[in-house]
Amino acid sequence: MFDLTDLTTLKLPFMAKSVIKLSSVENVCVSMQELCSIPRLVVGGGSNLVVLEPKFDGIVLRPEIQYYEVTEIGNDVYLEVGAGHPWHKLVMRTLDAGWFGLENLALIPGWMGAAPIQNIGAYGVELKDHCHRVKLYDFEEQAIIELSACELNFGYRHSVFKENPDRFLVLTVTLRLSKHAAPRVSYGVISEELERRGLDAEKPLDIARAVISIRQSKLPDPDITPNVGSFFKNPVVRSEVADRLLDEFPEMPVYFDGEYTKIAAGWLIDRLGFRGRQVGGFAVNDRQALVITNDGTGTADDLRELVALILSSVKATYGLSLAVEPTQLGQLN
Numbered sequence: 001m002f003d004l005t006d007l008t009t010l011k012l013p014f015m016a017k018s019v020i021k022l023s024s025v026e027n028v029c030v031s032m033q034e035l036c037s038i039p040r041l042v043v044g045g046g047s048n049l050v051v052l053e054p055k056f057d058g059i060v061l062r063p064e065i066q067y068y069e070v071t072e073i074g075n076d077v078y079l080e081v082g083a084g085h086p087w088h089k090l091v092m093r094t095l096d097a098g099w100f101g102l103e104n105l106a107l108i109p110g111w112m113g114a115a116p117i118q119n120i121g122a123y124g125v126e127l128k129d130h131c132h133r134v135k136l137y138d139f140e141e142q143a144i145i146e147l148s149a150c151e152l153n154f155g156y157r158h159s160v161f162k163e164n165p166d167r168f169l170v171l172t173v174t175l176r177l178s179k180h181a182a183p184r185v186s187y188g189v190i191s192e193e194l195e196r197r198g199l200d201a202e203k204p205l206d207i208a209r210a211v212i213s214i215r216q217s218k219l220p221d222p223d224i225t226p227n228v229g230s231f232f233k234n235p236v237v238r239s240e241v242a243d244r245l246l247d248e249f250p251e252m253p254v255y256f257d258g259e260y261t262k263i264a265a266g267w268l269i270d271r272l273g274f275r276g277r278q279v280g281g282f283a284v285n286d287r288q289a290l291v292i293t294n295d296g297t298g299t300a301d302d303l304r305e306l307v308a309l310i311l312s313s314v315k316a317t318y319g320l321s322l323a324v325e326p327t328q329l330g331q332l333n
């Protein structure tokens with residue numbers, strides 16, 4: 001067994017029978033077919049994975065593909081990027097090249113290949129806004145295929161990959177960027193941060209700087225404090241349900257979107273006094289209640305207990321069921 005604990009940012013014990021590193025798309029063609037009938041888990045940056053069973057009796061695939069190809073058409077830039085590129089470095093590289101679009105998504109941990117899986121998003125922008133196409137290995141068809149963004153069924157932290165968890169392996173993603181800056185600073189904290197630091201809201205690099213400093217002030221660095229970012233999704237409810245809750249909790253942050261409304265789960269948890277609450281080695285972060293951290297000694301049972309406490313309190317007070325955001329290996333409840 002291989003000890004892969006350090007491949008995940010939550011640092012729960014993780015052993016696997018074998019690991020296969022995939023360094024190129026060609027490499028994938030020759031090695032995949034025999035894996036179709038074996039339990040598989042794809043691990044990139046490991047920053048959105050919760051391992052609840054220490055022993056995985058299958059194969060861990062590491063898509064380290066470093067492909068990088070640029071096609072410029074007028075002011076549009078189509079960038080095909082291998083799944084193994086660390087996301088934040090890629091964001092900064094595109095901005096340095098004068099290609100805009102990813103600035104609001106700076107400092108998100110993880111690799112390129114994971115970005116379409118949960119449709120990463122922050123500060124008013126999601127991957128879907130800049131995803132053009134993906135190249136995949138399809139374990140069902142046993143072939144390399146390409147899907148365009150409209151076939152990926154993107155939604156809030158959702159995609160076709162969430163609907164078919166074991167079917168695909170992301171090989172490359174083609175991003176659509178622009179040589180024209182189109183700043184998106186309507187997310188309140190960004191404009192406040194730009195102003196506070198004297199940055200220019202018209203410059204994508206300045207927007208990235210503002211996002212980086214907001215994230216650094218709110219979210220624990222997974223390289224220092226083990227965590228997987230937001231542990232729960234913000235619940236999306238029918239707007240009449242949100243209206244009823246707003247009658248009782250007028251300060252509750254909500255994002256109306258017609259028939260549906262997204263509610264800030266961090267606020268719901270925070271209001272119940274969970275910030276800093278500890279169970280064994282796991283604790284609710286003391287700055288962002290949506291984040292759960294491990295002090296390095298946490299066990300899967302500690303995490304299960306803390307999560308169960310949060311879920312039952314949120315349900316009892318607000319009548320809402322929170323969904324866990326990161327991918328889980330093993331059972332959380």
Ligand code: EPU
Nearest residue numbers: 122123229230232233234253264266267270287288289290
């Ligand atoms: N809030 C509190 N207390 C808390 C946490 C949040 O009152 O402990 C309030 C905030 O004051 C704010 C609202 O809740 O009014 C929303 O908080 P925030 O802007 O921090 O964003 P979030 O909804 O908690 C989401 C994403 C983050 C992303 C931020 C910024 C999800 C599950 N999470 O968090 O993504 O960075 O918005 O866009 O949608 C991640 O997915 O891992 C992640 C960090």
